[in-house]
Amino acid sequence: MPKTNVPDVVIRRLPLYLRCLTYMAERGHKVVSSAELAKWVGVSSAQIRKDLSFFGEFGKQGWGYEVSYLRDQLQRILQADRDWFIALVGAGALGHALINYRTFERWHFHIAAVFDNDPQKVGTPLGHLLVQPMEEMRHTIQERNIQIGILAIPAEHAQQVAEQLVECGVRAILNYAPINLSLPPGIRVAHIDPVSSLQSMTFYL
Amino acid sequence: MPKTNVPDVVIRRLPLYLRCLTYMAERGHKVVSSAELAKWVGVSSAQIRKDLSFFGEFGKQGWGYEVSYLRDQLQRILQADRDWFIALVGAGALGHALINYRTFERWHFHIAAVFDNDPQKVGTPLGHLLVQPMEEMRHTIQERNIQIGILAIPAEHAQQVAEQLVECGVRAILNYAPINLSLPPGIRVAHIDPVSSLQSMTFYL
DNA sequence: GCGTGTGAAACAATTCACAGCG
DNA sequence: CGCTGTGAATTGTTTCACACGC
Numbered sequence: 001m002p003k004t005n006v007p008d009v010v011i012r013r014l015p016l017y018l019r020c021l022t023y024m025a026e027r028g029h030k031v032v033s034s035a036e037l038a039k040w041v042g043v044s045s046a047q048i049r050k051d052l053s054f055f056g057e058f059g060k061q062g063w064g065y066e067v068s069y070l071r072d073q074l075q076r077i078l079q080a081d082r083d084w085f086i087a088l089v090g091a092g093a094l095g096h097a098l099i100n101y102r103t104f105e106r107w108h109f110h111i112a113a114v115f116d117n118d119p120q121k122v123g124t125p126l127g128h129l130l131v132q133p134m135e136e137m138r139h140t141i142q143e144r145n146i147q148i149g150i151l152a153i154p155a156e157h158a159q160q161v162a163e164q165l166v167e168c169g170v171r172a173i174l175n176y177a178p179i180n181l182s183l184p185p186g187i188r189v190a191h192i193d194p195v196s197s198l199q200s201m202t203f204y205l
Numbered sequence: 206m207p208k209t210n211v212p213d214v215v216i217r218r219l220p221l222y223l224r225c226l227t228y229m230a231e232r233g234h235k236v237v238s239s240a241e242l243a244k245w246v247g248v249s250s251a252q253i254r255k256d257l258s259f260f261g262e263f264g265k266q267g268w269g270y271e272v273s274y275l276r277d278q279l280q281r282i283l284q285a286d287r288d289w290f291i292a293l294v295g296a297g298a299l300g301h302a303l304i305n306y307r308t309f310e311r312w313h314f315h316i317a318a319v320f321d322n323d324p325q326k327v328g329t330p331l332g333h334l335l336v337q338p339m340e341e342m343r344h345t346i347q348e349r350n351i352q353i354g355i356l357a358i359p360a361e362h363a364q365q366v367a368e369q370l371v372e373c374g375v376r377a378i379l380n381y382a383p384i385n386l387s388l389p390p391g392i393r394v395a396h397i398d399p400v401s402s403l404q405s406m407t408f409y410l
Numbered sequence: 411g412c413g414t415g416t417g418a419a420a421c422a423a424t425t426c427a428c429a430g431c432g
Numbered sequence: 433c434g435c436t437g438t439g440a441a442t443t444g445t446t447t448c449a450c451a452c453g454c
Contacts (some may be wrong), residue, residue, distance in 0.1 A: 001415050001423080006278065007444075007445075008405075009444090009445070010445095011405050011408050012401070012405045014348070014404070014405070014408070015398075015400065015401035015404040015405055016401065018384070018404070019383060019384075019400075019401070026265065027271065033412090033413060033414090034413075041384065041385060042385050042387065044446075044447070045225070045413090046446075046447055046448075046449095047445090047446065047447080048352050049413090049414060049415060050415085050416080050445090050446080050447090052414095052415090052419075053414090053415055054239075054249075055429070057414080057415070058414095059413075059415080060413085060414075060453085060454060061412075061413055061414045061452070061453045061454050062411070062412045062413050062414080062416080062453070062454045063412080063414085063454065064412090064414080065411065065414090071369065073315040077406045077408065078405070078407060078409065079407045079410065080404055080407065084227055084407060088368055092240075092302075092305075093301055093302040093305045094302045096301075097297075097298040097299045097301065097302040098399075100297075100298045101298070101299070101399075103383055103399075103400055104399070106401075107400045108405070110272070110402065115297075116323055125331065125414070131217055140310070142240055146396055147410060148403065148406070148407075148430085150399075171410055172403075172406040172407070172410060174399060174403060174406075178224065178249050178308055180225070180245065180246060182247065188409055188410070190402040190403070190405070190407040191403065192301075192335065192397055192399060192404055193220075194306075194309070194379060194397060195220065195224075195308055195309065195312045196217070196220035196221065196224070196310075197395040197397065198289070198312075198314055198377075198379060198393070198395070199218055199219070199223070199283045199312070199351065199394040200213075200216050200217045200219070200283070201353070201379075201395055202283060202284045202285065202289060202353075202379040203216050203219070203283050203284065204216075204377075205284065205320055205352060205377060205393070210421075214422090214423070214424075215423095215431070237433090238435065238436090239435075239436075241436085249424075249425070250435095251424075251425055251426075251427095252423090252424065252425080252434090254436065254437060254438085255423090255424080255425090255437085255438080256434090257437090258437055258438070262434050262436080262437070263436095264435075264437080265431085265432060265436075266431045266432050266434080266435055266437080267431070267432050267433070267434045267435050267436075268434080268435070268436085269434090269435065269436080270436090275448085294428070297452045382447095
């Protein structure tokens, strides 16, 4: 697998292409040119061709790309053609929203366990799951083949819980807590921080 | 104001610096070097010095930066020292989580109105607000000095509602819907898409 | 002819390394 | 002496432009 030498900035664009192609395929769109796809995604056509060229030749000259074929190839590259199981930590309002976010299921991401340190919440239902105590994390993560963690907890606990998740075998973390995590190399971290997003917009207003 | 010629990638890092400095100031940390700040934020010390140099000279040689002074300067640059009023569109589970997200208030972002097109939801309380019908958008946005919109609605309505917000005078949109918005130049858009974030991590697993 | 795939060119961002100041 | 601020060097990314194949 060509996991190295492909710039991360390219990898972060592939999901956008995949999403657009999936919508197109659903609407019966058979063929697409890089220029057309570019217009939908909001990048340049040359960029799309360059990005794809890291992984192979998926188009036909003078014609374009077959939508469903390119979609399948991107799914394969991103490993979006298989199921992923997720441990959610934090059963607050955000955890509730995430459990009910149907878009995860649609893309093969399954929240397979929820943990919280609040004894009041442990044992109560959250969506289709029961909230579990933190002590059960190791066992459940291994048993349910969980490789991804989502942190939906206050910033002050995030670093410690992240380390705990890694300890239990999690290799990628989606962090909703407004704090920078420092974790061993090899552990992937993505950060969702609406305040930072808003602040970098207010600069321009 | 030097809104041009500063690369956007720099602007997107400033909120990280600001957050870290604010935490440090709260803990009584008086002075910080670029190397120390870099370690917390997870970037290089040279990068921090270069980024700051776009806006002025905030440090003392051989000594470092005064935490509270640098914090204040970043607040000013990002306009994080004033209040911002937000219109939330979508009163579902995500809208509920956002209304209850205390971190917005802490950084001077105030959700000042909630809209939904579901007649069942209109008139019901969401946090400290009542859900309003879409028809009241124009009036409320102008009345309450709202400049920012948050989209917490399904993808199929996002483009149309975004245009409506812009029509009403909103100049920045935080989009939680998994679709690319195309809006007039001058309108800022930030996109929060957990599925894309997850997919760009699963590539590496 | 049309649109892909791709080297080469242009542009952008980051790191280096050090003069200069407190 | 230590750390900032900053040109210069390096590294990374995007755009250009065109040969090639359908």
